Amino acid sequence: MTVLHWATISPFLLAILIPFLYKYARPIHTGWFVLVLPLVLFIYFIRFLPVTSDGGVIEYSVPWVPSLGINFTVYLDGLSLLFALLISGIGTLVVLYSIYYLSKKTEQLNNFYVYLLMFMGAMFGVVLSDNLIVLYVFWELTSLASSLLISYWFHREKSTYGAQKSMLITVFGGLSMLGGFSLLYVMTGTFSIREIIASVDLVTTSTLFLPAMLLILLGAFTKSAQFPFHIWLPDAMEAPTPVSAYLHSATMVKAGIYLVARLTPVFGGSAEWFWILTIVGITTLCWGSISAVRQKDLKSILAFSTISQLGLIMCLLGLGSASLYYGFETETALFFTTATLAAVFHLINHATFKGSLFMTAGIIDHETGTRDIRKLGGLMTIMPITFTISLIGLASMAGLPPFNGFLSKEMFFTGLLRASELTIFNMPTWGILLIVLAWVASVFTFVYCMVMFFKTFTGKFKPENYDVHVHEAPIGMLISPIVLGSLVVIFGLFPNLLAYTLIEPAMAAILPNLLAENQVFHVDIYHWHGFNTELFMTLGVVLIGTFIFLMMKKWSKMAIYLKERDPLNWFYDHSLSGLISGSQFVTRIQMTGLLRDYFVYMCVFMILLFGYTMYRYNAFAIDTVNVTGIDPFMWVITIMFIASTLVIPFINHRITAIIVVGVIGFLLALLFVVFRAPDLALTQLLVETVTVVLFMLAFYHLPELRKESFKPRFNIVNLLISIAVGGLVTVIALSSAALGNEANFESIAEYFIQNSKELAGGYNMVNVILVDFRGLDTLLEVLVLGIAALGVVALIKLRMTGREDV
Amino acid sequence: MKKQIKSNDVMLHTLTRVVTFIILAFSVYLFFAGHNNPGGGFIGGLMTASALLLMYLGFDVKSMKKALPFNYTSMIAIGLLIAIATGVSSMLFGYPFLTQFFEYYQLPILGETELTTALPFDLGVYLVVVGIALTIILTIAEDDA
Numbered sequence: 001m002t003v004l005h006w007a008t009i010s011p012f013l014l015a016i017l018i019p020f021l022y023k024y025a026r027p028i029h030t031g032w033f034v035l036v037l038p039l040v041l042f043i044y045f046i047r048f049l050p051v052t053s054d055g056g057v058i059e060y061s062v063p064w065v066p067s068l069g070i071n072f073t074v075y076l077d078g079l080s081l082l083f084a085l086l087i088s089g090i091g092t093l094v095v096l097y098s099i100y101y102l103s104k105k106t107e108q109l110n111n112f113y114v115y116l117l118m119f120m121g122a123m124f125g126v127v128l129s130d131n132l133i134v135l136y137v138f139w140e141l142t143s144l145a146s147s148l149l150i151s152y153w154f155h156r157e158k159s160t161y162g163a164q165k166s167m168l169i170t171v172f173g174g175l176s177m178l179g180g181f182s183l184l185y186v187m188t189g190t191f192s193i194r195e196i197i198a199s200v201d202l203v204t205t206s207t208l209f210l211p212a213m214l215l216i217l218l219g220a221f222t223k224s225a226q227f228p229f230h231i232w233l234p235d236a237m238e239a240p241t242p243v244s245a246y247l248h249s250a251t252m253v254k255a256g257i258y259l260v261a262r263l264t265p266v267f268g269g270s271a272e273w274f275w276i277l278t279i280v281g282i283t284t285l286c287w288g289s290i291s292a293v294r295q296k297d298l299k300s301i302l303a304f305s306t307i308s309q310l311g312l313i314m315c316l317l318g319l320g321s322a323s324l325y326y327g328f329e330t331e332t333a334l335f336f337t338t339a340t341l342a343a344v345f346h347l348i349n350h351a352t353f354k355g356s357l358f359m360t361a362g363i364i365d366h367e368t369g370t371r372d373i374r375k376l377g378g379l380m381t382i383m384p385i386t387f388t389i390s391l392i393g394l395a396s397m398a399g400l401p402p403f404n405g406f407l408s409k410e411m412f413f414t415g416l417l418r419a420s421e422l423t424i425f426n427m428p429t430w431g432i433l434l435i436v437l438a439w440v441a442s443v444f445t446f447v448y449c450m451v452m453f454f455k456t457f458t459g460k461f462k463p464e465n466y467d468v469h470v471h472e473a474p475i476g477m478l479i480s481p482i483v484l485g486s487l488v489v490i491f492g493l494f495p496n497l498l499a500y501t502l503i504e505p506a507m508a509a510i511l512p513n514l515l516a517e518n519q520v521f522h523v524d525i526y527h528w529h530g531f532n533t534e535l536f537m538t539l540g541v542v543l544i545g546t547f548i549f550l551m552m553k554k555w556s557k558m559a560i561y562l563k564e565r566d567p568l569n570w571f572y573d574h575s576l577s578g579l580i581s582g583s584q585f586v587t588r589i590q591m592t593g594l595l596r597d598y599f600v601y602m603c604v605f606m607i608l609l610f611g612y613t614m615y616r617y618n619a620f621a622i623d624t625v626n627v628t629g630i631d632p633f634m635w636v637i638t639i640m641f642i643a644s645t646l647v648i649p650f651i652n653h654r655i656t657a658i659i660v661v662g663v664i665g666f667l668l669a670l671l672f673v674v675f676r677a678p679d680l681a682l683t684q685l686l687v688e689t690v691t692v693v694l695f696m697l698a699f700y701h702l703p704e705l706r707k708e709s710f711k712p713r714f715n716i717v718n719l720l721i722s723i724a725v726g727g728l729v730t731v732i733a734l735s736s737a738a739l740g741n742e743a744n745f746e747s748i749a750e751y752f753i754q755n756s757k758e759l760a761g762g763y764n765m766v767n768v769i770l771v772d773f774r775g776l777d778t779l780l781e782v783l784v785l786g787i788a789a790l791g792v793v794a795l796i797k798l799r800m801t802g803r804e805d806v
Numbered sequence: 807m808k809k810q811i812k813s814n815d816v817m818l819h820t821l822t823r824v825v826t827f828i829i830l831a832f833s834v835y836l837f838f839a840g841h842n843n844p845g846g847g848f849i850g851g852l853m854t855a856s857a858l859l860l861m862y863l864g865f866d867v868k869s870m871k872k873a874l875p876f877n878y879t880s881m882i883a884i885g886l887l888i889a890i891a892t893g894v895s896s897m898l899f900g901y902p903f904l905t906q907f908f909e910y911y912q913l914p915i916l917g918e919t920e921l922t923t924a925l926p927f928d929l930g931v932y933l934v935v936v937g938i939a940l941t942i943i944l945t946i947a948e949d950d951a
Contacts, residue, residue: 678844682836686852690939693859697946761908761920762841770846771924771931775904778927779889782934786882789938793879796949 002060004074007041008128011121015114022110030109031099034117038091041124045084052078052505059130059194068133069191075130078505082344083127083251083258085502086351090250091120093480097359098242100477101366112152112240119145123251127258132181132191136174139219142252143170149247150239162235165572169222169232177219177259183212184266197265197512204270213267216259217276224256226314227284230307231568237299241362244299249306249354257310257347260317261510268321268511277318282437284311289444291566293451298361298371301452302354305397308445309350312412315438316343319419323511336422337511337521339415344506346408348498349396349491353405356484357393360386363473363481364456368466373452378461383472387457389485396488398449398545399442399538403492406538409442413534439537446545451552600721607724610732620731623738634674641667654699662692679766815864822864829857837932841920847928851935858940867948878944881937889930892923 014037022030051058058076065071076084095116102109122145125138143166151163181191187206188196196203203209220226225233236248247253260277267273288308295301320340363386364379365371380387396405416438420431463470472478491498507521548555590601614620644664651657665688672681752765752773762768770778837850862870896905908922 679846679849682844682849683852686849686856689856690852690943693943694946697943760906760924761922762924764840764842764844764846766844767840767846767928768924770848771840771927772906775893775906775924775927778931779893779904782889782931783886785938786886786934789879789882789941792942793945796945 001062002074003044004058004060004076004128005062005072007044008074008124009121010037010041011117011124015117015121018114018117019110022113029099029104030113031095031102034113035092035095035099037117038088038095038120042085042088042092045081045088048076048081049501052076052081053501055505055508061130064131064134069185069189070133071131071192072134073130073192074128075194076128077509078502078507079258079261079509080127082348082502082506083254084124086254086348087120087123087127087251090246090351090355090484093355093359093483094242094246097245097362097477097480098240100474101242101362102240112149115145115148115152116243116246119149119247119252123255126255130193132184132193132196135193136178136181139177139223139255140171140174142255143167143174143223146170146236146247146252149243150236152240152243153238156238158235159238162232162238166232166236168576169229169572173219173222173229176215180212180215180217180219183208183215187212193262193266200266203266209267209270210272213270213273214276216263216267220256220259221280221314222256223259224253224310224314225284225307226256226280226311227287227307228568228571230284230288231566231572233307234300234303234566237297237303241299241358241365244302245355245358245362248303249358250351253306253310254313254347254351257313257317257343260314261343261506264317264321264324264510265512269324274318274322274325277321278315278434281311281313281315281318282434282441284308285315285441286437286444287311289441289448292448293444294563295448296373298364298373298376298452298456299358301373301448302357302361305445305448306350306354308441309346309354309397312438312441313343313346313350315434316340316346316412316415317510319415320511322419322422323514336415336418337507337514338411338418340507340510341503341521342408342411342415344503344510345404345411345495345498348502349404349408349488352484352487352491353393353396353403356389356481356488357397359477359481359484360390360393363477366477367468367473368470369468370466373455375462375465376456377459377465378457379470380457382461382470385472385478385482389478389481390457391453392485392488394449394453396492398446399541401492403488404495405488405492407492407495410534410538412438413537417533439541442537442541443545443548446541447548450545450549454549600718603721603725607721607728610728614732614735619735619739621735621738621742623734623741631674634671637667637670637674641671655696658692658695658699661695662688665691677766679764818864822860826857826861829853829860833857837928838925840928841922841924847931848935850928851932852939854932855936855939858936859943862944862947867944878937878940882934882941885930885933885935885937887930888933889927892927892930896923 014034018030018034021033025033048058059073061071061073063071098112098116102112119142122138122141126135126142129135129138147163147167150166151159153159184196184203185191187208188199188202190196190199203212222229233248233253237244239248264273285308288304288306288311292301292304292308295304316339318339320337320343323336323340326336361371364376364383367383368376368379370376392403396403399405399409413435416431416435420435422431461470504521511521592598641664644660644667648657648660651660665684669681669684669688672678672684752769756762756765756768760768760772762772833850833853836845836853837847838845840846840850858874861874865873892906893904896907897903904927906922906924906927908920908924910918910920913919
């Protein structure tokens with residue numbers, strides 16, 4: 001265990017201590033204890049920047065289950081470090097914010113911080129581990145922690161609904177991802193991402209390539225709220241705002257992005273990967289931005305905005321993966337890496353501005369008591385600091401200069417335009433559609449940013465809309481959004497601060513093997529790049545967006561605007577209730593509670609199974625060679641036997657049925673006599689006698705009221721099943737006799753015949769077998785009889801006296 | 807309320823007295839003959855049980871209890887113990903469980919006789935069978951709930 005290992009799991013260790021800190025240090029807000037950890041980790045991870053920016057990687061391994069190739073390997077390169085810094089950095093700010101957001105008097109802080117730390121540790125595990133199984137374990141822990149945090153106010157119905165939904169969707173994806181990982185293991189024989197990338201040829205040539213890719217992408221898409229799995233994210237907004245800011249904008253939803261980026265070297269370069277990522281990304285982008293416009297709740301707008309921005313990043317990763325197609329034609333390949341650059345850059349930008357926006361939304365909620373944009377308005381002068389931060393965040397999200405969102409949006413357009421020049425993957429045909437869709441989505445992004453801004457901060461302040469006295473938030477609550485807002489401005493004004501420290505190493509991790517020795521990606525982000533297509537597209541976005549916003553009075557009357565909930569929820573809700581009613585339906589058919597139905601199932605199953613097996617292996621065989629002449633005496637007995645058996649179903653009186661059963665028993669004894677089995681015949685006679693006595697006793701004890709002679713109901717299905725079972729057993733018996741003769745096995749009977757006298761000193765071979773050769777069987781049968789007798793005694797003598805509970 | 811007239815089953819009683827001994831003797835014969843002729847512990851036990859059942863039918867349960875003060879439930883346990891003990895005893899001499907032995911002895915009166923450990927084993931079986939048959943039938947018959 002190295003320091004890096006300890007750093008990864010340190011949140012879990014602290015989480016163990018939290019309940020004690022909460023209990024024994026009540027006067028101090030528990031958050032202060034928590035705050036130290038992400039801060040220390042942030043500083044710790046910052047120290048690795050020089051290592052990764054020089055292209056170095058750090059790898060330590062601790063065996064966990066070495067026999068299965070599962071090792072806790074921490075691996076730090078540009079991409080992991082970027083995520084680790086996001087998690088610890090934004091983690092610090094979120095914890096600080098939560099200290100002021102959650103009251104120590106009314107909230108269960110121990111739960112909150114345990115869950116939050118659990119989540120943080122799991123997230124570190126996801127981004128730092130090199131082993132796919134370890135990654136999966138941490139991945140599911142993030143799902144679990146996320147659900148716990150969403151249902152933090154578990155007494156609210158909406159919270160538990162949201163938690164269940166996010167759990168079901170992300171765990172569904174997680175499990176299919178596990179399937180994908182297993183397929184990768186099947187292909188390469190290792191769980192280590194490094195080694196899989198090293199033996200990527202095995203993957204690309206395998207027939208399992210596509211299934212593995214689809215399964216893993218399912219995991220990434222559900223986690224990162226991609227279309228159509230995005231529906232859990234808006235419902236996750238029931239969580240406390242610090243949680244939304246941390247999990248549902250900056251970190252957890254980017255786990256899928258991380259996974260896609262991490263596995264780009266494995267799957268990238270194929271047309272499927274390119275198209276799936278691009279199409280899903282662009283669909284999510286458009287769907288999210290158009291849905292966000294319809295929302296009335298600040299956090300819902302932000303949720304759909306997050307969905308849309310994640311779609312953007314996903315789309316960019318897809319576009320960037322095209323460069324891997326060109327492989328070592330470095331010149332061509334590098335031309336298309338702009339998309340990857342934009343993805344990484346936007347990843348950072350989105351974390352900064354979306355974090356700050358969630359925090360300001362939380363402040364507005366906290367200080368006014370509502371998040372509904374129809375009630376809010378005129379907060380500009382009352383909450384000036386919140387207003388300023390929101391303005392910066394929204395402008396950046398809308399893609400306005402001089403903030404960082406503008407830069408990443410320009411690069412998004414650049415990436416798209418360059419990708420449309422690709423001559424592979426049918427791009428010449430479909431590329432233009434991508435550009436149009438992206439542009440439309442940008443327009444809507446601009447619109448919802450304007451809606452959010454103008455509805456909240458401008459207009460007339462109406463004090464009657466609020467239950468509380470509205471005022472600016474305390475300074476402690478404002479620190480975190482101020483820091484994030486400043487980062488938005490700093491990264492906007494000096495984007496190249498990040499260029500070779502974070503972005504270039506991350507790109508090198510996403511697109512390895514593309515660079516020659518000592519070569520680096522050229523990262524140069526600047527605001528002014530002349531009058532080119534991208535600039536005109538942005539101008540168009542602003543103009544059309546403003547136009548749409550100004551016409552809001554008109555279109556906001558349209559029916560679709562009023563439909564707040566995502567229409568895809570219909571499918572989720574209906575499939576969930578359909579699942580329940582469907583399984584109830586099946587259960588009602590199958591579990592009738594009637595023994596006769598279960599018996600029918602068993603018989604039918606037996607018929608099908610045996611019948612199919614005999615058919616499948618062509619096992620029908622009838623052998624007449626060994627059939628010797630049948631004695632007329634046997635004919636008589638057999639006919640009587642069959643006749644009395646056939647009579648039984650038609651007997652209407654129980655007592656007659658008992659007698660006929662006795663007759664069958666005596667006929668059976670007679671058969672034994674004919675077949676020269678005196679012991680069996682004797683036993684059969686005596687047992688039959690005793691059984692009939694017992695039957696009569698049981699008949700005598702039938703309850704008075706229901707003592708009715710009944711006619712067995714005739715049922716054609718039962719008749720058919722009975723005939724089928726009988727026929728099948730007959731056929732099996734005949735076939736096995738015939739096949740047995742064919743196989744010509746030597747019977748063990750010879751041995752008993754020869755050795756009965758010499759070895760056991762008895763001439764009655766049956767008895768010798770019973771007591772000597774196979775005495776254990778007899779011993780246990782006698783035991784069975786004893787148990788049956790005790791059972792009868794217990795059933796009859798130890799009757800319950802009514803009120804006793806079982 | 808009618809007074810129940812107690813019937814006097816002279817024929818049944820007399821016949822039972824005679825027949826029972828014959829059946830019992832036959833059952834003992836079956837039991838001992840088992841090793842070389844049809845019969846054995848199971849059949850002998852069932853035969854004894856039917857003899858006893860006949861006595862229960864002929865006479866009432868109360869006087870039967872006086873005449874045959876057996877506890878049939880413990881008879882099952884004793885039978886099982888005997889059967890297991892014969893099995894275990896072979897282990898004491900280092901043979902596998904339930905190894906049976908036999909030897910011919912010259913006994914007074916009987917002449918050359920074969921003695922085998924299968925016999926106590928069969929005795930266990932015999933006791934269990936008698937015990938269970940009577941336990942079950944008497945328990946059900948006595949039940950008046």
